[in-house]
Amino acid sequence: MTSPHPPKVAGINPPVPAPAHTSAPAVPTPPTAPEPSSPTSGAPFQDRLAGWVSDLTTLHELTERLSRTADLDAALRELLRAGASLVGAGRGLVTLHPDSGTGHPVTVGLGLGHADIGHIETIPPAHDPRAPGPFTGPFAGPHTGPYVRLLDDLPPEGDRSGRVHPDIPGEDDLDPRHREVAARLGYAASYALPLESAAGPSGPDADTPPGAGRIGAAVWLYDEPAEPSERQRHLAGLYCGYATEHLARLIELTGARDTVATLREELLPSRLPRVPGIRLAVRHRTGPRGGGNWFDALPLPEGALALAIGGITDSGPGAIAATGRLRASLRAYAVMEGEDPVAVLSDLELLLRLTEPTRTATALFAYCEPPGTLPGEGRGRKVVVAGAGHCSPLIVGPGRVEYVETSLSAPLGMLACWEAPSVEIEPEPGETLLFYSDGLLHRTGDSMDRAFARLRSAAATVPRSDRRDPEAIADHVLRTVLPEDGDPADPAEDVVLLVAHFE
Structure with a gap:
């Protein structure tokens, strides 16, 4: 007769040595095969x-x-x-x-x-x-x-x-x-x-x-x-x-x-400019990898102001670096020919095709003229806006809450030559312009039509006491538009909201 053997279980091969970090074996080493004279000695092993x-x-x-x-x-x-x-x-x-x-x-x-x-x-x-x-x-x-x-x-x-x-x-x-x-x-x-x-580390100077x-x-x-x-x-x-x-x-x-995140924040404006007659506020939330959305506010000669918002394809460090180059170029074009937003975006599109041939970008550029100073005119500011595949701004005031009808245009870098007409807006004192990234709409989880309606409703329900405070307006809009549970439908999307209130 052959001696009885302990039962076998797949994946277990006793004895198992105790790990090095324990001071003593946590599980005793199983005994050798039981003697033939002890038929019941397999029970403790089991x-x-x-x-x-x-x-x-x-x-x-x-x-x-x-x-x-x-x-x-x-x-x-x-x-x-x-x-x-x-x-x-x-x-x-x-x-x-x-x-x-x-x-x-x-x-x-x-x-x-x-x-x-x-x-x-x-x-x-x-x-x-x-x-x-x-x-x-x-x-x-x-x-x-x-x-x-x-x-x-x-x-x-x-x-x-x-x-x-x-x-x-x-x-x-x-x-x-x-x-x-x-x-x-x-x-x-x-x-x-x-x-x-x-x-x-293997020593005090180990490079770990x-x-x-x-x-x-x-x-x-x-x-x-x-x-x-x-x-x-x-x-x-x-x-x-x-x-x-x-x-x-x-x-x-x-x-x-x-x-x-630090690199991205350093490539965006560290503070918003102060321009007489316009108060600004911005809210920026970055996705986990860092997206390609950006914004800018640049004071121009004679009290004018340039406002811009846009996004570049892809995310991560490469997109962040491309965003910095694009924003720096747009600033230069804004200083040279900011009063013509179409020319600014045309120059930016040409630069994008030459230096970033594998990328496309959306952009919205607004030139806020200085207030009229001619005798008898007394008019407010005029804002000239041109867009390239970007969402239209929203104008909010006591008498209206509506999207600005900008020309439908492809993003930069998609056509051999980009050009689209600009539109003019004349905000009344007390009105506010909202510029936003499409990430704000995507994070709602709704269809685009419902997301646009949700944003418009949020802007329309700003409390009367907060309508002259761009910071309060920005907080109210984000709090109302984004999901209350804090779990956005698309957390990878960047959110940018730029608010300009005209006094």
């Missing part, structure tokens, strides 16, 4: 095997939830929630230190308010950075600010094991302030884990990207004296290892987005 399958299923579900988080704050909150379920805690907090690439400390709490986190931040460091010897906490170095010193007694970098305080009121070697804060917030034990990438190495730490708090079991520590360590890699990717992505 129990262990069932436990392994359950643990793998739990980790799979938790990491799947974490992988669906798209921003840093959501990922940190999911990390805290999942870690609390793994170690059996009720509250916790996680901190990313500045060297992770965030530029400043980021602290998120679970079951802790801002005041509670503030109390925890008053706990002194476990090691004095000014004292001799290494200071190996996650915030070691010349940092200043409200860091979570509760996490400063973690093992040095490279050691991914955690730190347990199973009975904080009974630990005599803890700082009195630590025990005081624990009593005030009602926790009696804690378990902290570093957030450390598997591929950390943001998010590599130790990027922060997480701590979970227990209401009563307690500590996680070896199995719980093992699962929490595995989960935090995956979470660290995910956070590192999000940190890098967030940094890239912030860089693109």
Whole structure:
């Protein structure tokens, strides 16, 4: 007869070595094949095997939830929630230190308010950075600010094991302030884990990207004296290892987005000009990749004003750079021949075909003439508008709310030679012109006809007390047009709203 063998399960090949970041194997190594004289010795192995399958299923579900988080704050909150379920805690907090690439400390709490986190931040460091010897906490170095010193007694970098305080009121070697804060917030034990990438820096001068190495730490708090079991520590360590890699990717992505947003903002006007008789306001919301929408307001000689808005195909850094070149060129043409908007856009179209042959652009240019000064005229300003594939402006006043009938024209770069007639508007004192990007309409999620109607209705319902304040008008229009739930139908679209009120 042959000896009995333990049952086999696909994907499991015991024994499995314990990961390096645990201080002891979380799951005991399964025994060798049972002796023939012990026919019932396979039952404990089956129990262990069932436990392994359950643990793998739990980790799979938790990491799947974490992988669906798209921003840093959501990922940190999911990390805290999942870690609390793994170690059996009720509250916790996680901190990313500045060297992770965030530029400043980021602290998120679970079951802790801002005041509670503030109390925890008053706990002194476990090691004095000014004292001799290494200071190996996650915030070691010349940092200043409200860091979570509760996490400063973690093992040095490279050691991914955690730190347990199973009975904080009974630990005599803890700082009195630590025990005081624990009593005030009602926790009696804690378990902290570093957030450390598997591929950390190899030396003090290692050139590593943001998010590599130790990027922060997480701590979970227990209401009563307690500590996680070896199995719980093992699962929490595995989960935090995956979470660290995910956070590192999000940190890098967030940094890239912030860089693109900063670059884009620098290419747009930092402030609006002040022109007698016209007050301006602008609202600008950028999509996640940075789109090609832009605006401009340029004072011209003799009290005139040039207003422009437009968009270029594509998004991302390339489109942002092209937008900057297009806007700079339009400014030059506006200074030279701004009183003729058709000529300005014709020059811009020629430049676009020569320098950006693979792109098209929409644009709307308005030349606001200075007020009439001839004796007996007493007329207000005249605005000359020319458009190339862009949405018509909306004029709002006590007696009318209507779209300006500009000539229908193709975008720049689509025809061999662009030219379309301009139109003249004579806004009365107290009236307002609204220039907007098509992203404002797309973000509503409605058809274009319904979106235009929605914008017109929003402009018509501006409270009477706000009709002479362009800032209030812009806020009211955006608040009324865009979805109230904050989840736009097309979040990738840029939104630009330029408001010009004529006094």
